Amino acid sequence: MTILSAFDIGLVVLILGIGASTIAAREAFTAVIGYVVYGLLLAIAWVRLSAVDVALTEAAIGGGMTGMLLLGAVARLRFAEGNDVRTSLPTRLAAGVMCALIAAGLAAAILSPPDPIPTLAPMVMEHLAQSGLGNPVAGVLFVYRALDTLLEKVVLILALLGVWSLAPDSVWGGIPGLRVYARPGSTLTFLAQLLPPVGIVVAFYMCWVGAKEPGGAFQGGTVLAAMWLLVMIAGLKRVPSISQSWLRLLLVVGPVIFLAIGLAGMVLANAFLDYPAGYAKPLIVAVEVALTLSIGVALGMLAAGPPERVRQP
Amino acid sequence: MNLAIDIFTVSAVSAGALFFLAGTVGLLRFPDSLTRLHALTKVDNLGLGLVVLGLLPQVNGLFGALKLVSIWLLVQLSGAIVTQLIAGAVRQGGPQG
Numbered sequence: 001m002t003i004l005s006a007f008d009i010g011l012v013v014l015i016l017g018i019g020a021s022t023i024a025a026r027e028a029f030t031a032v033i034g035y036v037v038y039g040l041l042l043a044i045a046w047v048r049l050s051a052v053d054v055a056l057t058e059a060a061i062g063g064g065m066t067g068m069l070l071l072g073a074v075a076r077l078r079f080a081e082g083n084d085v086r087t088s089l090p091t092r093l094a095a096g097v098m099c100a101l102i103a104a105g106l107a108a109a110i111l112s113p114p115d116p117i118p119t120l121a122p123m124v125m126e127h128l129a130q131s132g133l134g135n136p137v138a139g140v141l142f143v144y145r146a147l148d149t150l151l152e153k154v155v156l157i158l159a160l161l162g163v164w165s166l167a168p169d170s171v172w173g174g175i176p177g178l179r180v181y182a183r184p185g186s187t188l189t190f191l192a193q194l195l196p197p198v199g200i201v202v203a204f205y206m207c208w209v210g211a212k213e214p215g216g217a218f219q220g221g222t223v224l225a226a227m228w229l230l231v232m233i234a235g236l237k238r239v240p241s242i243s244q245s246w247l248r249l250l251l252v253v254g255p256v257i258f259l260a261i262g263l264a265g266m267v268l269a270n271a272f273l274d275y276p277a278g279y280a281k282p283l284i285v286a287v288e289v290a291l292t293l294s295i296g297v298a299l300g301m302l303a304a305g306p307p308e309r310v311r312q313p
Numbered sequence: 314m315n316l317a318i319d320i321f322t323v324s325a326v327s328a329g330a331l332f333f334l335a336g337t338v339g340l341l342r343f344p345d346s347l348t349r350l351h352a353l354t355k356v357d358n359l360g361l362g363l364v365v366l367g368l369l370p371q372v373n374g375l376f377g378a379l380k381l382v383s384i385w386l387l388v389q390l391s392g393a394i395v396t397q398l399i400a401g402a403v404r405q406g407g408p409q410g
Contacts, residue, residue, distance in 0.1 A: 186401075187394045187397040187398060187401075188394070188398060190394065191390070191391070191394045194390065195390070195391075198387070
């Protein structure tokens with residue numbers, strides 16, 4: 001047994017252990033911390049599978065952003081009434097059985113693949129050069145599966161609309177109830193002044209190298225959202241009300257540009273979401289930059305939560 | 314020459330791993346939040362620092378080295394500040410917090 005396979009086995013044991021402890025945790029807060037650790041370990045597992053793109057997304061979205069959303073949910077549940085009501089045993093049993101069935105189905109699909117394993121990877125690598133991209137993942141996302149990528153971004157906006165819809169009518173269009181620690185001169189203020197310039201550069205670097213190396217709009221957008229949230233939580237910038245037109249513009253700019261290029265493809269190239277020959281890479285980079293902005297704003301507002309205060313006149 | 318560099322890398326990374334181990338033991342064994350934070354910061358600072366120092370001769374190119382050093386600096390920054398924030402929260406919540 002080589003040292004690497006020992007490492008892999010250890011990693012799998014750790015992931016399973018953390019997963020089990022997350023399920024078994026009594027307190028919601030403990031479970032969320034377990035979930036974040038689970039996400040980070042999963043990211044390492046993806047690196048070991050040479051899927052660095054997935055690893056970056058898992059660390060940013062799975063561990064970081066979802067963790068933050070869940071922490072916000074836990075904080076809200078604590079103040080909500082009737083949170084000591086436990087679900088009945090049959091409900092919990094039914095949920096457990098369903099989860100076990102899904103896990104068994106997934107395991108059956110993964111452990112007994114057809115022989116030979118169907119793959120489109122050789123075809124992707126063969127035609128990747130035509131798109132001018134060096135990263136096969138970016139090629140799949142923006143050339144072969146562009147429609148999926150477009151719809152994914154639309155889903156993100158729908159999710160945000162869902163969160164906003166939780167606001168009562170009286171504060172619609174108001175300011176999200178993000179908790180702000182506005183203590184001037186604290187260490188948090190210092191971090192919020194020092195880190196964002198670095199973070200913004202890292203975010204656009206990730207977006208830019210996404211064309212030829214692991215990275216991309218989602219990873220960059222998450223870093224951007226984190227920087228924005230940091231500045232808002234430290235109280236250096238006010239949380240904007242959701243009726244601001246610049247906010248809404250930034251939210252849709254990515255999907256709109258993507259859609260516009262897609263529609264232009266029907267005239268200038270052969271099909272919807274097809275790129276004119278020779279212009280594929282610049283168009284894809286333009287879409288990625290716009291998407292990074294939109295994803296950053298969407299994730300930031302998702303974490304900020306539904307509106308809770310009326311907009312000051 | 315290569316052998317000397319490899320020996321340097323192995324010993325520096327091992328020393329770093331030792332600090333990680335010691336920090337983890339401290340995190341599990343120390344009695345209260347403030348001393349546990351003290352154990353954690355040693356890991357960020359010296360443990361990761363030694364690992365980065367050991368890996369520096371192995372990277373090819375200046376940019377790889379710069380990336381490693383900036384990762385260490387960023388972890389230092391966030392570690393120090395998060396520790397301050399947690400310690401502040403502990404003091405507000407009383408010595409048992």
